[in-house]
Amino acid sequence: MFYKQKLEEIKNKKEEWEVNQRQKVVSKFPERKKEFKTSSGIEIKEIYTPEDVGDIDYLEKIGFPGEYPYTRGVQPTMYRGKFWTMRQYAGYGTAEESNKRFKYLLSQGQTGLSVAFDLPTQIGYDSDHPMAEGEVGKVGVAVDSLYDMEILFDGIPLDKVSTSMTINAPAAILLAMYIAVAEKQGVSPDKLNGTIQNDILKEYVARGTYIFPTGPSMRLITNIFEYCSKYVPKWNTISISGYHIREAGATAVQEVAFTLANGIAYVEAAIKAGLDVDEFAPRLSFFFNAHNDLFEEVAKFRAARRMWAKIMKERFNAKDPRSMMMRFHTQTAGSTLTAQQPDNNIVRVTIQALAAVLGGTQSLHTNSRDEALALPTEDSVRIALRTQQIIAYESGVCETPDPLAGSYYVEKLTDEIEKRAFEYIKKIDELGGAVRAIDLGYIQKEIQESAYRYQKEIESEERIIVGLNKFQIEEQPPKNLLKVDTAVEVLQKEKIAKIKEMRNNASVKKALEALKKAAEGDDNLMPWILDAVREYATLGKITDVLRSVFGEYQQQIIL
């Protein structure tokens, strides 16, 4: 980025400074630590100068916002145009309760809905399954059949809202239910807007709500890609998530590397299934974590965008610029929040949210201070939202795109993260791709190692967490935490019993048998799932049919 001659001059000056200034001080007052490192273990130098960015070609590697390689953002104006979407994800209990909240939010002018499902739904068990005991309605809405989905979206015009559903292994079933509800409202699928998370690979490595083995899971995902590109063209078919990988203990570099490796696997699977890359790639989106190490995080987002653009262009020959644009949602890092002195979490979330904004996110969820303890209270949720608003309206960081560009340190870090993440991707390619690497337990092992190292660093006080291993105080246990009552389980069971009486059980059986046959062959399963859903077959039964054909994933445990 600088002229050679100037660089030479700077280099000489820097050597002088090292000897005349720095060394002198260090010899008298040693630095705080022997080594300075980012959370990914990237060494941080004593000073960054133009020298460090000397061989970065600005036009090739950095460029302009809205242009390849999108290092500086995916839109030309970024937040000068409009702020990111402030999306707070919530939801628990019954479909009835959530429906009420949705209607309230819509009346307040919000157009985006966000649905979280409870764990039995996420793993394909009905609320009356023994495995569901104690879990119904706990971390999200319980959906057992189309009936629940009808209640959830009752009176909400599905052609007017955009709905984001955090659902993975049974994503096809929930999407089918959504389409079926729309049908009943007279809304055709091509009018539907929204997102399903649908990212099964990260479930195997980090989040744990998988059902089927990798092969059949990838098939379901490509079935969705294909079906949506034909019939639900405005739907975001996947949100490739590094968030949970990071929460599981990965470093920033690993988060980027494993997320993009998963992304590559999805693109490859879709291409192999005969889809054209530019047909589905513009509908891929990403979901990242925002941690405390501010500069490394900003560099991470910038590196991720640049890498994806390059991957799509060079590896997959995408032509449509939208295929190369990495759009992403960000959430602040739940795992960094402490149960001790919970108000400190507000500050952590602020730093993390700032990182996401400086990194150019498209939407953001800020965690609530009490999330390390239980479900957040209304007060805490409001503070979390206000944090975003303060950054947006008061901090001034939104007034120009990618304000940290050109910082010697940030550019160097961006480069370094890119380099290290590409090394991981190369290694994963050598193993035969992300799916194979997961089957071998490689990715799990890498994450596990980082998680363990992190914990050791905290215990040895090499890493300081304020209020946890330093600056502790005596505390009273917090009060007034929110809880879900257990009546939901009873209610859901009643609903299932009712549905089984009302529906045509012969047609359900027929639809499930047809689905089974289709699963045994290689048809796209979406139409068959849709048929079963329309007959009010339950989510658990549909999943059971698929389990009987696909088998279940066996967890890879490497310790």
Place this chain on the structure above:
Amino acid sequence: MERPIRVLVAKPGLDGHDRGAKVIARALREAGMEVIYTGLRQTPEQIVEAAIQEDVDVVALSILSGAHNTLFPKITKLLKERGVDDVLVIGGGVIPEEDIPFLKEHGIAEIFTPGTPTSAVIEYIKQHVKRAVEK
């Protein structure tokens, strides 16, 4: 001579967040214990059966889904029904302070909330195992 303490690290419930369970499993191994790790989504019946067949000294439960008030007491109840009274049962995860007395009443000896160093868990186990470690 001393024998190693045997610990079953188990994850009841459906949540897939096993970062804590795995970190604990490793830390216990490093502290010289034999750790039987059984993975995600274990039913109370499976956990109790494994505890019995493996004749462990300790059952360490980890849960983040919020189902602890249902699942933990079920495990201790099943153990009791099987006549097992020499196993130390401890729990960890996102467990609100106000649930702890209830869980302790139901036979969970100690609850470790997020932020507890692994060394504290190790120390607790060493102090509280019910069967003699010396032989």
Place this chain on the structure above:
Amino acid sequence: MNNLEELLVRGDKRAIARAITYAENYEEKAKEIIKKLYKRSGSAYIIGITGPPGVGKSTLTDKLVKNLIEKGNKIGVIAIDPTSPFTGGSILGDRIRMQDLSLHPNVYIRSMGTRGHLGGLSKGTYMATRILDIAGMDYVFIETVGVGQSEIDIVKIADTVVMVLAPGLGDDVQAIKAGIMEIGEIFVVNKSDREGSDKTVVELNMMLDLDDTKDWRPPVVKTIAYENKGINELIDKIFAHREYLIASGNLEKKRNQRLRMEIIETVKNKLMNNVFEKIQQKDFDFKLQEVIDKKIDPYTFADELYRDIFNKNL
């Protein structure tokens, strides 16, 4: 018989578990149980499942056991993992692959660490196996991790040793050839859904054909354990090997040999314990320093030590 012994012969899982704990801690109580109930043992058929890490031994065991319980058999499984020589701890992770067997009334599964014992087995394995035998098991499976000649004790204890490999071990097969060829009485190429399985089968067969001195030519079976494929064939081969052992009189020979080992191992372990008990760490360290300082040589020291312990010359 005391309460524990009564429950044990009835196959009560808690009783088995406790008895095996005595065995693995090498407590006198374990010996007492066996002394009393020895006559009840001898009917279990012992199958060793061994091979390099991660090839699918536990998954395969799970499937074999499922197959055999359907035929009405009672089965015990001992899964042995290495203990860390540095910390003395271990993570025993085989059980996870046998999760749904856990609740079956006719199956008992136990994970053991090697606890410093060499050869791939745990010191208590002989006793634990006998306890499972006494408890009425028709089959006892012993899973050990083995990659070479240092971990072959499984052959001393099992009636049939199944050596499990997977494709892609490639050069490794060459490297560990010496170790494995001697051990396996049945070879399994698991993960046959992966590329290169046929090649591995061919290579194995070629190596096995080189040795024509034995009257049992180990068969090679292809399996895909997690899809339950090839399991019937493997069971047939295990049965065939048993038939062969019985017909040739080798089963008896093997078992007599095993008894001999069991006795010798027990004495050896006792002796070792005695030795370690007698050696006073402080005196030893003091003397060791003299060796380090070259005041005396290590062999003189060893002679002295032996004389101290046994009252006679080495």
